[in-house]
Amino acid sequence: MRALALVxxxxxxxxxxxxxxxAGQVLAExxxxxxxxxxxxxADHDVxxxxxxxxxxxxxxPALREKVLAADIxxxxxxxxxxxxxxxxxxxxxxxxxxxxxxxxxxxxxxxxKVAALAVVGNEDGAHKVSADVFQGLNDLGFSLGPQAVTxxxxxxxxxxxxxxxxxTPEAVATTTRTLAANTVHLARLLGDAxxxxxxx
Numbered sequence: 001m002r003a004l005a006l007v008x009x010x011x012x013x014x015x016x017x018x019x020x021x022x023a024g025q026v027l028a029e030x031x032x033x034x035x036x037x038x039x040x041x042x043a044d045h046d047v048x049x050x051x052x053x054x055x056x057x058x059x060x061x062p063a064l065r066e067k068v069l070a071a072d073i074x075x076x077x078x079x080x081x082x083x084x085x086x087x088x089x090x091x092x093x094x095x096x097x098x099x100x101x102x103x104x105x106x107x108x109x110x111x112x113x114k115v116a117a118l119a120v121v122g123n124e125d126g127a128h129k130v131s132a133d134v135f136q137g138l139n140d141l142g143f144s145l146g147p148q149a150v151t152x153x154x155x156x157x158x159x160x161x162x163x164x165x166x167x168x169t170p171e172a173v174a175t176t177t178r179t180l181a182a183n184t185v186h187l188a189r190l191l192g193d194a195x196x197x198x199x200x201x
Contacts, residue, residue: 001188003027003035004071005119006064008078008089012043018121018153018163019086022177023077025169026119026151029181035073040064042088049091053098061095068096072188073115074143076134080122080154085130093137100141107198111142115188117180120152121163127152144191146183151176 005027009017020041027037045060054062068074078089102110116138120127131150139145153173155161 001035001073001185001192002071003030003037003073003075004067005037005039005075005077006068006092007039007041008043008076008086008092009041010043010079010081010086010088013041016164017041019077019079019119021164022119022121022151022153022173023075025174025177026075026077026117026181029178030073030075030185033181033185035185038067038071040067042092047088047091047095049094051094051097053095065095065099068114069110071114072192073117073184074138075117075119076138077119077121078130078134080120080124080126080130083124083126083129085120085134089134093134093141096137096141103198108196109142109199112144112196113191114143115184115191116143116145116149117184118150118152119177120150121154122152123155123159123161124157125154127154144187146180146187148176148179148183151180 005023007020007023009019011017031037047061048055048059078085099110120130153163
């Protein structure tokens with residue numbers, strides 16, 4: 001089982017990133033449950049704007065798209081900016097949209113059978129709103145979502161503490177992360193054993 005994290009922080013490597021920290025914690029829990037994991041920071045790659053699989057001129061998305069297609073589990077990690085998912089997260093969803101009408105050799109949408117999950121960080125409330133936005137997009141694309149498929153941390157309003165600055169992971173976040181990992185792996189295994197059928201014609 002393969003799990004891929006697309007970390008949608010606006011900060012390229014090697015800058016510190018709370019989204020990267022939480023994504024790493026989710027991947028560690030997935031790895032404990034038998035998944036082979038990989039993490040990609042989207043800001044490190046020249047992902048062009050657009051809704052095509054390949055926008056040409058050095059577009060980095062085709063290589064990332066191949067990683068998504070090879071994965072059983074897709075984790076999207078995003079910070080909250082101005083109450084919304086980061087622009088890199090929206091760009092990932094827009095680029096995935098290019099494959100919405102593509103099907104496999106059995107007539108199933110390409111992302112049928114793939115399970116998605118989400119990790120969200122921010123310094124203000126908004127994790128539920130961000131997860132609702134991203135979940136809707138992932139569902140439209142054909143990804144399946146397990147129960148409690150989001151883990152998140154938001155700091156106290158009007159304060160400047162980042163998740164990466166915490167001395168330890170809050171137990172509520174750690175518990176939610178473990179639940180996300182267990183349910184996501186369980187659903188991925190179920191779909192591996194009993195794939196969705198092609199949509200009725």
